[in-house]
Amino acid sequence: MLGLSVGTRCDRDRATIDIAGLWQDSRHREIAWVAVGDVWFLNDKPPLFQTGAHDGFHEAIGDTIVLGMTPKYLESIGLVNAQDQSKEALINAQMRMALAKVSFMPFGLMIDRWRWGVFDGSIKPDHYNQAWWELKAKYQGVGPIAPRGEEFFDAGAKYHVPGNTPYTRYFLSHILQFQFYKALCDAAGHKGPLYECSYYGNKDAGQKYWAMLGKGAGQPWQKTMKEFTGGEKMDGSAVLEYFSPLQEWLKQQNEGQSCGWQAGGPAATPAPAPAKG
Structure with a gap:
């Protein structure tokens, strides 16, 4: 995707690309991780610093590459024919x-x-499941299709909970990948809507990404962010810019509608006791 040389491992990976969309996403994401390993190895980065500037950086690396998989990019590598996008x-x-x-x-x-x-103790063991569904109602606007009492532990269905794996990294990565994508598009001199940008083969973009990756966790993430994007803060402006056509369309479709949800009241209640025969 970038103007990088990442060795024969990348070439072998590319040779096995499946043309199905989801496999394309995964393959490009993994190719990016091959490149990251090469960056850290070639820069002789100590093992402690062979990771992203913070967890969100680490998770955003591959998805930044996937965002560049535009129709023009797929056409340029011969996977699709030329087409006008309606x-x-x-x-x-x-x-x-x-x-x-x-x-x-x-x-x-x-x-x-x-x-x-x-x-921190604000969620007590006897309210684990209730708190889980209250948070899902608050942030996602969804609820269980049937009563879910404290005899259930629905949070445990998500591996990262019993595996004790922090999850904010994935939330942050979904913001950072768009910031990174915009930074690479700017480096490539892209003109036009952000969602049309492909920096495929652009050496300026590749060198900029290579330099950011090469920092690893060897300096404060704010410094790495500023060197790469021009600012020290994480923000969602690039997300809004990328999805501006969809946002405008949704405003038109939802005109006069009442959008959102009320998350009040308990989201999980004890299951009713079985009737006695």
Whole structure:
């Protein structure tokens, strides 16, 4: 995707690419991770610093590459024929992307909201399941299809909970990947809508990404962020810019509608006792 030389491992990986969309995403994401390993190895980075500037950086690395898989990019590598993208096709593509990226954010946030509540004692053991569904109602607007009392432990269905793996990294990565993508597009001199940008083969973008990756965790993340994007803060402006066509379409579709939800009241209640025969 970038103007990088990442060795024969990348070439072998590329040779096995499946043309199905989901496999394409995964393959490009893993190719990016091969490149990251090469960056850290070639820079002789101590093992302690062979990771992202923080966990969110680490998780955003591969998905930044996937965002560059535009129709023009796929055409340039011979996977699709030349085609004019209609407005309807653009909205469909953005909706598909938003359902994967934007709708994940509240879920990614609520996982650690629950974990932190357990750790600080504000969520008591006898309310684990109730708190889980209250947070899902608050952040996602969803609830169980049947009563879920404290005899259930629904949070445990998510591996990261029993595995004690922090989850905020994934929430942050879904913001950072768009910031990183915009930074690479700017480096490549892209003109036009952000969602059309492909920096494939652009050496300026590749060198900029290589330099950021090479820092690893060897300096404060704010410094790495400023060197790469020009600012020290994480923000969602690039997300809004990327999805601006979809946002405008949704405003038109939802005009006059009441959007959102009320998250009041307990989301999980004890299951009713079985009737006695």
